[in-house]
Amino acid sequence: xxxxxxxxxxxxxxxxxxxxxxxxxxxxxxxxxxxxxxxxxxxxxxxxxxxxxxxxxxxxxxxxxxxxxxxxxxxxxxxxxxxxxxxxxxxxxxxxxxxxxxxxxxxxxxxxxxxxxxxxxxxxxxxxxxxxxxxxxxxxxxxxxxxxxxxxxxxxxxxxxxxxxxxxxxxxxxxxxxxxxxxxxxxxx
Numbered sequence: 001x002x003x004x005x006x007x008x009x010x011x012x013x014x015x016x017x018x019x020x021x022x023x024x025x026x027x028x029x030x031x032x033x034x035x036x037x038x039x040x041x042x043x044x045x046x047x048x049x050x051x052x053x054x055x056x057x058x059x060x061x062x063x064x065x066x067x068x069x070x071x072x073x074x075x076x077x078x079x080x081x082x083x084x085x086x087x088x089x090x091x092x093x094x095x096x097x098x099x100x101x102x103x104x105x106x107x108x109x110x111x112x113x114x115x116x117x118x119x120x121x122x123x124x125x126x127x128x129x130x131x132x133x134x135x136x137x138x139x140x141x142x143x144x145x146x147x148x149x150x151x152x153x154x155x156x157x158x159x160x161x162x163x164x165x166x167x168x169x170x171x172x173x174x175x176x177x178x179x180x181x182x183x184x185x186x187x188x189x
Contacts, residue, residue, distance in 0.1 A: 019070060
């Protein structure tokens with residue numbers, strides 16, 4: 001692993017090492033550095049200590065699984081990591097919110113100490129993401145499940161097909177139909 005004076009480059013290199021070869025030492029460095037920070041982040045968002053720890057574990061598992069998707073040209077390592085964590089928090093809030101409750105934007109995008117304030121566009125995108133989760137409940141169960149696995153769990157079509165025991169073509173059809181329905185719901189709603 002490359003040691004660097006620039007922490008951003010160091011964490012980006014760790015993510016690249018994890019993605020390329022599932023490097024345990026790089027993952028341990030990420031865990032030791034970001035684990036406590038993510039725990040504090042979840043506590044600030046209002047999670048109890050047990051839930052915060054569970055959320056850290058889920059976020060770390062996502063980092064391990066998705067490290068190969070990290071692109072240092074698009075985001076800093078810390079931004080990418082906290083985005084995964086924030087998305088996990090949004091999922092938790094949406095599961096608890098119920099079908100008719102919209103989540104306030106402040107709950108979706110708390111300001112991180114080392115990041116700039118969110119832009120209006122980012123807040124709007126997060127608000128729409130919360131609305132999307134609520135609208136997914138209007139889809140047939142099979143289509144909602146396909147969207148969930150593809151877009152929220154970041155699984156490939158093949159992984160979804162294997163997990164559900166259906167052909168890849170069926171997964172693609174469900175996703176296409178779901179996206180068409182969601183588009184119709186948003187245009188009408």
